[in-house]
Amino acid sequence: MIKISGVIITYNEERNIENCITSLIDVVDEILVVDSYSTDRTKAICEHHNVRFIEQEFLGYIEQKNFALGQAAFDYVVSLDGDESLSEQLQKSIINLKTNWTFDGYYCNRFNNFCGQWIKHSDWYPNKKLRVFDRRKAAWKGINPHDEVQLHEASKTGHLKGDILHLTYQSYSEFNQKTEHFSTIAAKSYYDLGKKAPVWKIMFNPFWAFFKSYFLRLGFLDGFNGYVICKQTANITFLKYSKLRELYKGKV
Structure with missing residues (x-):
C-alpha cells in the first residue's frame, strides 16, 4: 500500500483551511502546509490539527508550490490550495488509489462556489485539474498566477470520480x-x-x-x-x- 502526502499552500486562509484539512485527514498519510507568514489564525488552526507546518516567504504561485512538493514526505501527492477541499466521493476515490495506483497522475473536476452559489457552467465547471500525482514525474508550471501541474513526457493520466470543492470569492x-x-x-x-x-x-x-x-x-x-x-x-x-x-x- 502506497503512502500519500496532502500538500497545501496558504496565506490568510482562516476562513477555509479547516475544511481543507479535515477533508484530507482520513485520506492521506501526512498533511503538509506551507504558509507565507499568514497574519490571521491560519497557523493556529493548522497547529490545532497537528499538521506539519512550514513558513516560507512567498516565492510566486508556481515556485511556492514546487517548493512545497519538495518538502513532502512521500512521492504520491494530493495538492490543494487552502480554499479547496475534497468531496466525500473524491476522498473515497483517492483512498482506493492506495492499493490500485495505475497512472502517473489523476485529473479531478473542480466545483467552484461563488458568492454562495455552486457554478455549473461557463469555464468554471468541470474545470478539470491534475491534483493527484507522482511528484517524481511532475512539476508545477504555467504562467503566474495561472499555475498547473505538468507531467513528464509520455506520462499517463486517469480521471477520479468526485470533485475538488473550491470556495472562491464570497463577495x-x-x-x-x-x-x-x-x-x-x-x-x-x-x-x-x-x-x-x-x-x-x-x-x-x-x-x-x-x-x-x-x-x-x-x-x-x-x-x-x-x-x-x-x-x-x-x-x-x-x-x-x-x-x-x-x-x-x-x-x-
Missing part, C-alpha cells in the same frame, strides 16, 4: 480586488516572457473571453452570478493586456 468586492491583483501579476509574467499587447488583443480578446464563457460554455444558465463571472473574465483579460501595454510604455 463581489472581493472578486474585484482579486481581479486587479491577478491581472497585475499576469501582466508582469507576460512582460517577463516578452509577450506583446497590440491594440487588437486589448479590443478583441475580452470580447471573445465573454462570448465563449457566457454563450458557448452556457454561463447564462448560472443566472446573474454567471453573468458576473463571464463579465469579469472579460475584464481580467482587458486589464492584463492594458497593464502589459503600460509596462512597455514605461520601458521607453
Whole structure:
C-alpha cells in the first residue's frame, strides 16, 4: 500500500483551511502546509490539527508550490490550495488509489462556489485539474498566477470520480480586488516572457473571453452570478493586456 502526502499552500486562509484539512485527514498519510507568514489564525488552526507546518516567504504561485512538493514526505501527492477541499466521493476515490495506483497522475473536476452559489457552467465547471500525482514525474508550471501541474513526457493520466470543492470569492468586492491583483501579476509574467499587447488583443480578446464563457460554455444558465463571472473574465483579460501595454510604455 502506497503512502500519500496532502500538500497545501496558504496565506490568510482562516476562513477555509479547516475544511481543507479535515477533508484530507482520513485520506492521506501526512498533511503538509506551507504558509507565507499568514497574519490571521491560519497557523493556529493548522497547529490545532497537528499538521506539519512550514513558513516560507512567498516565492510566486508556481515556485511556492514546487517548493512545497519538495518538502513532502512521500512521492504520491494530493495538492490543494487552502480554499479547496475534497468531496466525500473524491476522498473515497483517492483512498482506493492506495492499493490500485495505475497512472502517473489523476485529473479531478473542480466545483467552484461563488458568492454562495455552486457554478455549473461557463469555464468554471468541470474545470478539470491534475491534483493527484507522482511528484517524481511532475512539476508545477504555467504562467503566474495561472499555475498547473505538468507531467513528464509520455506520462499517463486517469480521471477520479468526485470533485475538488473550491470556495472562491464570497463577495463581489472581493472578486474585484482579486481581479486587479491577478491581472497585475499576469501582466508582469507576460512582460517577463516578452509577450506583446497590440491594440487588437486589448479590443478583441475580452470580447471573445465573454462570448465563449457566457454563450458557448452556457454561463447564462448560472443566472446573474454567471453573468458576473463571464463579465469579469472579460475584464481580467482587458486589464492584463492594458497593464502589459503600460509596462512597455514605461520601458521607453
